[in-house]
Amino acid sequence: MDKQGDKKKTLSLGSGKLTLGGVSNDGAATPPVRGSGRASARSVQVEVVRKRQPGVRPAPSRKAAAEPAPVETPEVAEAAPPPAATDNLTETERAARNRALQEGLKKKPEPSATPVSEAAPATAEPEVAAEPEAAAEPEVQKTPAELRRQRELDELNAINKLEEDRRAENTKRHAAEQARREASAPREDASTPFNNDPASPSSRAPNRRREVPDQPKKQTTRRGTEDQRRRGKITITEALDGGDSMRQRSLASVRRAREREKARMRSADASPKVKQVRDVTIPDAITVQELSNRMAERAADVIKELMKLGIMATVTQTIDAETAELIVTELGHKPNRVSEADVDIISSDDADDASSLKPRPPVVTVMGHVDHGKTSILDAIRAADVAAGESGGITQHIGAYQVNSEAGNTITFIDTPGHEAFTEMRMRGANITDIVILVVAADDGVMQQTIEAINHARAADCPVIIAVNKCDKPEADPQRVRNELLSHEIVTEDFGGDVLCVDVSAHTKMGLDKLEEAVMLQAELLELKANPDRSAEGAVIEAKVERGRGSVASLLVTRGTLNVGDIFVVGAETGRVRAMYDDHGKQVKTATPGDAVEVLGLNGTPMAGDLLTVVDSDARAREVSEYRQRVLREKDAASGARGSVEQMLSAIAAGEAEELPVVIKTDVHGSLEAIRVAIDKLATDQVKVRILSAGVGAISESDISLAAASQGMIIAFNVRANPQARDQARRDGIEIRYHSIIYELIDEIKAAMSGLLSPETKESFIGYAEILEVFNITKVGKIAGCKVTEGTIKRGCSVRLLRDNVVIHEGSLKTLKRFKDEVKDVIEGQECGMAFENYHDLMAGDVIECFEVQEIARTLD
DSSP, rough: OOSSSSSEEEEEEEEEEEEESOOOSSSSSOOOOOOSSSSSSOOOOOOOOOOOOSSSSOOOOOOEEEEEEEOOOHHHHHHHHHHHHTTTSHHHHHHHHHHHHHHHHHHHTTTOOOOOOHHHHHHHHHHHHHHHHHSSSSOOOHHHHHHHHHHHHHHHHHHHHHHHHHHHHHHHHHHHHHHHHHSSSSOOOOOOOOOOOOHHHHHOOTTOOOOOOSOOOOOOOOOOHHHHHHOOOHHHHHHTSSSSSSOOOOOOHHHHHHHHHHHHHHHHTTTTTOHHHEEEEOOOOOEEEHHHHHHHHOOOHHHHHHHHHOOOOOOTEEEEEEHHHHHHHHOOOOEEOGGGGGOOGGGGGGGGGGOEEEEOOEEEEEESTTTSHHHHHHHHHHHHHOGGGGGGSOSEEEEEEEOTTTTEEEEEEEEEOOSGGGGHHHHHHHHHHEEEEEEEEEOOOOHHHHHHHHHHHHTTTTTTEEEEOOSSSSTTHHHHHHHHTTTTTTBBBBGGGGGGGEEBBBTTEEEEEHHHHHHHHHHHHTTTTOHHHHHHHHEEEEEEETTEEEEEEEEEESSEEETTTEEEEEETTEEEEEEEEEEEEEEESEOTTTOEEEEEESSSSSTTTOOOEEOHHHHHHHHHHOOOHHHHHHHHHHHHHHHHHHHHHHHHHOOOEEEEEEEEEEHHHHHHHHHHHHHHHHHHHSEEEEEEEEESBBBOHHHHHHHHHOOOOEEEEOBBBBHHHHHHHHHHHHHEEEEEHHOOOOOHHHHHHHHHOOOOOEEEEEEEEEEEEEETTTTTTEEEEEEEEEEEEEEOOEEEEEEEEEEEEEEEEEEETTEEEEEEEEEETTEEEEEEEEEEOOOOTTTEEEEEEEEEOOOOO
């Protein structure tokens, strides 16, 4: 190798061994020789290990080592596989092959020799270029070494394909797992992605370790490092759990995120916005806060606009609809005025078609003066005896009856009381009726309530039929009645007028048939019709509270049909028809227009005269009822405030006004209404009745407690107190006055009010005396020596001291003496001595006027 060291040696692969040939024993270059024998050629044999598992194949046997290595020609050496094929070997195989080449180079060191790793690519390129030329030559049979090399290359290619598929699958799985981690906890990933491309320079590096297919290398990421960085201090729980739990997000981080979001929102709000115009519903009264909420504006802006208008209001104060409309317009919105009254039901809003109207029975109201025989006529027509059940022989309740005559006519009669206290009842009867029968007694003529009934009929625009009753009496004079009616513009047919007049007698039933004919004739002229195929409407004639039945309302159906189970609103009360009864107490299922029935199932007792309307649902009924109750409360509050101011002014004017506190309980609402009207008429500037409570039904414990708190009295009309209330009244010393006749109750209230009136004082003159001389007596004072010039001076009378006809003192006489004796009186022309009580400024020439004061009890008459 001393002379041939600069020559290139040929490295060939044959029979599974790597041979370095071209060197003879004497150092001369010799061609490669194919033969057996170790001494025939200087060569380096390298054993190729093809194992998939790490480790080196055991050394070959001596027999295999003694076999001479074949010496390949350059053409054969040039046909060796390219080094690129060896990249598909495992890391262990590549490392073993490199060690073998290094050992071969150490045995024949030559300075001019090139490294194996560099020579291999150089020899590979000519072979690749020479392959096309060799292909033109005739096909040569491959040697066993070439066949083994080809099989080895095919096997390595198959292994490389499997590894590439496995690496692609691992890469896809790692990418999915990395994406899932980033979605759950986003963080900055600074790790370098793993390059699995075998064609890349990193994959071709000879010293790069490759993954073992059976034992894939665990891929390391920065997750653990980042988790350790973010975890901070370890806790006992984490230490026991193995430290796998991650640290939660810090509060500072959350706060910073919130601040960033707020800053983003502020920047978004800073952009100009288009004002949203809203339709604002404005009721009759609305608070400032509610108005600002409906406009979606700040309450401060609304208050600012109010201040511009000169209104100082807070958010809780109420403003009127006109002011609210101005505010809404100023702030750029559209006002929509509505009224709370829109919730209410107005029966006149929906008129019936003429094609749906059907004839109905006439409604006739009987009116007249007290004790003129109104109820007696109805009893004669109905063959009943209602008048016998009335207290005092007079009608004190309004009643409704339906009569089916022998001629087949159906008439609904309404009976009204004739006492002056029942003005409201008569007016209510005239408003719901079609025809008015005015009853006048032939022996009494036209009276005060007769005139009142005429006025009610005219106000209601109802036709009038005159019934002259008690014509069977000897002193009856029907002609006088007709003459008296002329003075009130009632012209009967006898005098050429258009008012029907019939002479009747309730006792002998004279003229009742003619009265019925007159009613039916007048009804035909009126053409009374109504629509029965709609929701029912009616008017309350009377309302009361009955034990075991609750609130009961006597109802007159004006249009529609009322059925059992209907939901209705009557006044400020609601209810459902539980049962209906006619005037004879018989239960009925339906009530058509013109029928008078008693309705059960009310939640409270309505007022007489309230209108009943059937609604669709309970919700609608409650809505209307709540509105009407609110209106009544506001009205009562307003009337109470006015009464307080009036009471204060009258008390100032009259010194001090007295009040009589009372609690009133009646059997029906009509009687309560009549008592209220009568009490209001009795009030004066000095005394009046203050009604603590007024209701329908029996007296309860609450009524007694209310009367005891105000030291008032309880007035009961046709009702009684329950046992508990009687015991409480006896214990508290409350007086209960029971009455069954209206005028007796009014007289008692009048007497009680009269007892509260201050007595009237009357001054009577009795005499004059002139002071002749004034005497000053020690320890007694000044004594006036007087002479009686007129009348008589009495001891203890009241006196006035006149000086130059001017009253300078008024008081009482202390002493009256004649000579040295005390006397009772001194007549005219006599002299006497007088002294005043607590007054001594007396002068000669003064005149003393003597008088007496008398107290006279006052009454309301």
